[in-house]
Amino acid sequence: MNDLRLTDSGPTDRLFCIQRIATITLAVACCFVSARQAHAQNDQVYVQSSTKSQRGQIETVTKNGIELKMGGNVKKFPAGDIAKILLQGDPSGLTKGREFALDGQYDQALEELEKIDISKIKRDLGKTDAVFYMTLCKAKMALAGRGDKGEAVKMAMSFVQQNGDSWHFYDVAKLLGDLALAMNNPQQAARFYGSLRNAPTTEMKIDSVYLVGLTMLAQGQNSEALAEFDKIIGIKAATPGAVRLQTLSKAGKAVALAKSGQGAEGLSLVSSLIETLNPTDVEMAARIYNAQGDCYVASGDKEGAIMAYLHTHLMFSTEPGAHAEALSHLVELWPTVGKPERAAEARQELQNRYPGYGK
Structure with a gap:
């Protein structure tokens, strides 16, 4: 019978029992240490250029990025390169909500995120992540006319004020710029977009220049907008993201040219973009065709x-x-070609799908 109780059988037996107790205690302690180490090594960082995560312990987080301890090494991830993080112990609502949000399914994301009791998330980093994705969803829905822009601004401002050291900081600054531009305040938008020039990655700095160009276009500062877009078009793009921003800048330049009285040049430029268009990039395609529409409007060609x-x-x-x-453009244009009924159809769809658009 195995019994760890000390008896009076002599000093040798007592020493043997003490050694056994010490060995078991040490083994249990090692198990706890191993469990803690496994827990610490279970944070995951995904970068934009890969579908595989890198595992370790997230040690330092600032608005410029994350430091991940991987064994005896520490790896730095700049904020603009990070696609997402997964933390050991994330609640399922955060895991699902994060994926829906990153996929652009903001309704489903909010449904999952709103199930979370944020106060019960153990790690501050997880709490911040949950608040960020709720902020992202609210802002994106408001920008699409399916939410209150003012409330989205309040939520985003609260985030940057309370989480100035979050790696999501520049993403929220961009959202604030988008909201300001949608609320017809391009000067305020330019200030938010301008902050991205302090971001740690080249792509975010390029994005800042492009977005500021859009605010100038919105203010009728066409020559200034052209100068911003040309800065981007003239660089040697080294990444797919930078190439994409160059294409968007060409679309912006086309509109600026047309609004400057150079309609033929603007239409020629945007037509060249359509010829090489990737229809699977829906956002890019939609922006380019809208840019073509803007060029035609500026040139007086309503049809x-x-x-x-x-x-x-x-x-x-x-x-x-x-x-x-x-x-919204079709609502205005259809009556000018004698088809008010088509304008009514477009208005009805706009109101049904995007009830807050333009408000």
Whole structure:
């Protein structure tokens, strides 16, 4: 019979029992240490350029990025390169909500995220992640006319004020710029977008220049907008993201040219983009066709503009922001070619799908 009780059988037996107790105690302690180490090594960081995660312990988080301890090494991930993080112990609502949000399914994301009791999330990093994805969803839905922009701004401002050291900081700054631009405040938008020039990655800095160019376009500062877009077009793009921003800048330049009285040049540029268009990139395609519509409007060709906006409406309606923009233009343009009934149809769809658009 195995018995760890000490008896009076002598000092040798007592020493043997003490040694056994010490051995068992040490083994149990090692198990706890191993469990803690396994827990610590179970954070995951995904980067934009890969579907595989890198595992370790997230040690340091700032607005410029994350430091991940991987064994005896520490690896730094700049904020603009991070796609997402997964933390050991994340509640299922956060895991599901995060994936829905990153996939653009904001309704489903909010449904999952709102099930979470954030106060019960053990790690502050997890709490911040949950609040960020709720903020992202609210902002994206508001931008598509399916939510209150003012409330989205309050939520985003609260996030940056309370989480100035979050790796999501620059993403929220961009959201604030998007909301300001949608609320017809391009000067405020430019300030938010301008903050991205302090971001740690080249792509975020390029994005800042592009977005500031859009705010200048919105203010009728066409020559200034052209200068910003040309800065991007002239660089040697080294990543797919930078190439994408160059294409968007060419679309912006086309509109700026048309609004500057150079309609033929603008239409020629945007037509060249359409020739090489990847229809599976719905956001890009919708923006380019809307840019073509803007060029036609600036050139006085209303029928051409209608055809361009119809492309977005009929082929790329899954991109809510661009689709709502195209519908709003069609509402204005159809009556000018003698088809008020088509304008009524476009208005009805705009109100049904994006009830808060333009408000």
